[in-house]
Amino acid sequence: MTPVRAGIIILPDQRWAVAAGRWRRAEQYGFAHAWTYDHIGWRDLVDGPWFDAVPTLAAAAGVTSHIRLGTMVASPNFRHPVHFAREVTALDDISGGRLTLGWAGVAWPASTTRCWVARRWRRGSGWTGSPNS
Secondary structure (H helix, E strand, O other): OOOOOOEEEOOOOOOHHHHHHHHHHHHHOOOOEEEEEEOOOOHHHOOOOOOOHHHHHHHHHHHOOOOEEEEEEEOOOOOOHHHHHHHHHHHHHHOOOOEEEEEOOOOOOHHHHHHHHHHHHHHHHOOOOOOOO
16 A cells, blocks of 8 residues: 655745745655645735745755655746746756646636736737748
């Protein structure tokens, strides 16, 4: 039988002086994996800091040695997929292969996503050149 492995979610809402201890303690307490959110913000925490998932996890990799690290759900709606692929490739290397990437585009209300995607498509629709022009 496969043993049960418990994980923890650590919000990216604290400056690193505080957050580093949270990541270290998660590993010390025996959690098998620790996750953070990849959202632009959190509605109840709008008046405080909210840090990006990739640098947060890179920093967490630096203060831990064996706990798996991951994004709850990384959204393709807020970053270019090629750039993000390069970021998470580097993050997986920095962490020694401990990254688990949650990837989906369903974490936001349809109205928010629809509005953002529409602006994105309009922004590129006027370009008719070739990549070399």
